[in-house]
Each structure stands twice: as structure tokens, then as C-alpha cells.
Amino acid sequence: MKIENITIVGGTHGNEDTGVYLINQLGRGNLQKKWSDLNIDLLLGNPKAYQQSVRFIDRDLNRSFASSELNDLSLSGYEANRAKAICQKLGAKDAPERDLIIDIHTTTSNMGITLILADNKDYNFQLAAYIQKYIPDCYIYYIPADDYSGSSEHSFLISMAPFGLAIEVGPIANGILRHDVNKKVEKVINAALEFISKKNSGVNPVLSQSVTVFKHKKVVSFPTDNTDETHSIIHEDLQDNDYKRLKKGDLIFHTIDGISFPYNDDDEDDLYPVFINEAAYYYQNIAFSLAIKISVNTKTGLQNI
């Protein structure tokens, strides 16, 4: 198997400037010369939202790639159309023309560099494991479609190719560019392309035997009585503690009247919070997500856990 047709996307969310800057930067560099065995395509995901410095115009583009919606010509709104235009470029969901997509995102959460995988293909885990060799403090976050949306299929942009990952980097405010953040993401992209190129040439890069993977478990909402005037916020004990184990009784919310609330669920598993206090999720009342920590064998894959 050769992975030759690659699309790197920035600005799938219009206020996450880092990705847009990086695809512009890559476009000005010697990308094609450096990776002559790869056919690399650069894509600005949501140009209209980027122009207005907002996440999206009508709906989240990165939740707009479900087959049913891509096939529904009656849907209106900018992103519903934009998703179809992107399909035209990348190939239909059931007949993809790109082998691998890298989609660059940023977050207001303290998630460092997080490599998001949307399925359990061995190649994706190996790709992530290779990147982790160069950026040892990066995290791998695996989001199975059924655990996330109850559907067998993802509606993420990266679901438009058989392989790929989303890069999530934070904390960084929306609408700004940071030199240090740019450099980190550049390093991830470089490592990814290096891995792909090596594999294509028949070299099997040395990988650690297993990698730690955070597997999405559930979403935690703010208290339901939240209103604009009374809403709870993330408790300072939880803020910035992405990937640090959350235990029953740990404080997670603080109300406007000064009352702190603990995490009260009984869980079978040890859970690790991610996307804590992500700005983009406020409108959906989402406070953070929880993941379980698993180990994935880079040779035998996820099925052997």
C-alpha cells in the first residue's frame, strides 16, 4: 500500500488561524520538492468563516461530512454547500480520491499537541507513534465514531479519506498566531510526511512497541440550569488539567454564587479529561470530555488491547 495523495487542511474552523497560516507557509515552501514521492494538496477549509474570524457561518464544517448530509441536496447554509465543494475536490466519501488527510486545529484547552485519530486503523496508530518519537510530549486521542456520535460513521473532515489525523494544539486563543505553536505543528506535519514517505519506500520505521492512547468515552455538560446570568464555570482545580486523571469527588464546576461542585459519576474506568473549557463548545453547553487510557501495540494494533 502506498499513501501518495495527501491533503493538508487549515481553517476548517475559521477562527483557528494557525492552520491557515501553515498551509500558506507550506504553499510557499519547497514541499513538493522535499516530498517528491507524495502528491500534496493544501486546502483552506472554511474561507468565509476565516474571513470573518468565526468558527463557522451556519454550522460546524467539521461536523458536516456525514454521508447522508453530503448526499442531501436540499440542505442549505454555507457549510452544507462548502462540505459538498470539498467532496468534489477530495472525492466522494465512498470513493475517496485522497489517501490521507491532515487537518490542523487549535483549542483554548491545555491539550498541548494532540493527534486525533478517528478510527482504529493500524496505519494511523503507527503514524501517530512515529510523530510521538519526535514530539515525545504529544498525546494520541482516539475518537471512535460510535462512542462519539452513536453513528457508525464520522462527520469530521478527516473521514473523507481512509487515513489521516487531526492535529489539535492548545492552549491558544482564537484569532491569534503564535510562533511557538506554528513551529510545533510544522514539526508534526514534517514527521507525518516523513513517516508516509518512508513507508512508501518500503522502510518500516522503528516504533516503540506500544503507545499510550486516550480513547474517547463521554462528554460532560455544564449543569442544565445554566443560563447566561447564572452559568457555572470550570472549577480552577480542573482548568488546564487535561489528560490528568479525574476522580470522583474532584471539583469540576463553580457557580456564579460561589458554590463548587464535584464530579459525582460512578465509572468503571479511570477517566482523563480533555477539551476542558474549549470556547467553541460553550454554545452546546459542553464543559469537557472524558477518555480512558489504553495501550496500543504498534505492530498488532488496537484489537489486541
Next chain:
Amino acid sequence: MKIENITIVGGTHGNEDTGVYLINQLGRGNLQKKWSDLNIDLLLGNPKAYQQSVRFIDRDLNRSFASSELNDLSLSGYEANRAKAICQKLGAKDAPERDLIIDIHTTTSNMGITLILADNKDYNFQLAAYIQKYIPDCYIYYIPADDYSGSSEHSFLISMAPFGLAIEVGPIANGILRHDVNKKVEKVINAALEFISKKNSGVNPVLSQSVTVFKHKKVVSFPTDNTDETHSIIHEDLQDNDYKRLKKGDLIFHTIDGISFPYNDDDEDDLYPVFINEAAYYYQNIAFSLAIKISVNTKTGLQNI
């Protein structure tokens, strides 16, 4: 002199949620009971921009309080009207009905807690000095109108009362709330009200003999050949180094093609950068501001420097 009529403002910029949350919080608390000698009024500066989670609708509300514009009934746009509505509440600029305004802001810059003073009245410096007793790592940033805008008059909201300050806190992303940030700003407001109340009752609070003040000097723009595709960014050596001395030759910009640029001005004074990489200033092509560091005697005031 008694300072009795106080207005605390949040959401002058609609995507700086902290201030809005705090005025809601103060409104639910026992503010009036606790400070029974003060008549405290709470104001949501830009409700429409807050609703849309944007800084402003048509123009920056915090640059809309110049007398000429307040008196110009031909001006259209949401903020031009909103400024007039606020005047109706706070009194005309030349006949203010409030004694003091505290305006809560946030920034994506690493400015910690910064107390912004818009004039050199002794009372304001003493107020800031008192707050600094409780929050020793807070900064005092003094912006004279003429140095800032070339006008003898400010167009800031706080210019609508004889006394007051703007609280600037960062770094925090636009559109989010942080428990730790809320607590810090709450502490500043509490110290401010305590100072005012003490002074009103004839007590002269003990203050350190002098305070360090950063006095606005000039604004530094991104290189003028910046376009959406090629723009330079803040160099990582400068990023987050607000209030740390900038010397000629220090790297300040980094271009999309990987070239770093130093600060090249010859200055008479030692200069200290502030508002480094503030998201809101991108559209004006402003990279950061520079201030000189002065010492202000809290008894004899600014004139004796």
C-alpha cells in the same frame, strides 16, 4: 472629596466574557450592603456584541467616547448610538454624574493584572497603589491621551468620569471564562472599593512611597507589507514577554518565509512592550505597544517624577 457614585462596567468589548460574568456576579451578591457608603451601579457595556461574542458590531465602543462624536447626532452604527445611551446613564462628558468608573477588560497578551490609568490624577495613582498592596504582581499602565491619540481627550469609556481605571487581565482567550481569572479581578475590584470607602471615611490608607508605572510611549505596527498570505507574526522571543525590557536588536517579528527581524529603533528611553500579540489589534496591524518605566510618588504624584 467623596467618591460615592461608582459604575463598574463589563463587556465593553463583547467577546471579553470575564467582565460580563463579574458584573452579573456582583449584581447577585451583597455589594450594596457591603459598601453601604457607595452607590454602585453595574453596566453591561456592549450587550449586542456580547450576544454575538464579538468585540464590537460596527466600531470599538471603547474608542467611542470622544466629545465630538458623542455630540455628533449624524453618526450611525450600533456603538455610536450605544455610547450616547451610556452617556445618558453616566452623565454628559463635561457634566459627569458618576465619580469613578471601573471597566473590566481581558487580553490575549501576557499582561497579568494590569491597572490602566487614563490620566495623571493623584487619586487614581493612589487607588492603583492600594490595589498593588493586595496584588503585588499587578502592573500599573498609564496612558496619557496626547501620547496615545494625539488628542487632549481620551475616547475610552473610563473618560466619562473624573476618576477610574480599566482592569486588563490576560492572557485569556476571547469567549471563555476562567475561574482563576475571575478571582483575580474580583480581588482588584474589592481592593478598589475598599480604598474608595476608606478615603471617603477620612482614613488615609498606608501606601508605599512610590509605585512603578509603565507610561505609554508608542505603538509598533507589523511590517507594512503584511498581507493575509504573507504576514509576519510576533517572534517567539518577544511572545509573552510583556513588561520585559526590549532592546535594540531583539527579535520581534518572524515572516512566513522564516526570516526573523529585530527591533531597530534608536530610542532615548528604556522601553517595555505591552499588549504583545493582542488579537483585537490585528485588524489595525498593531503588533504591540511600548512604554517607559517611571516611578510615581504616591504623595506628590506624577508631576514630581
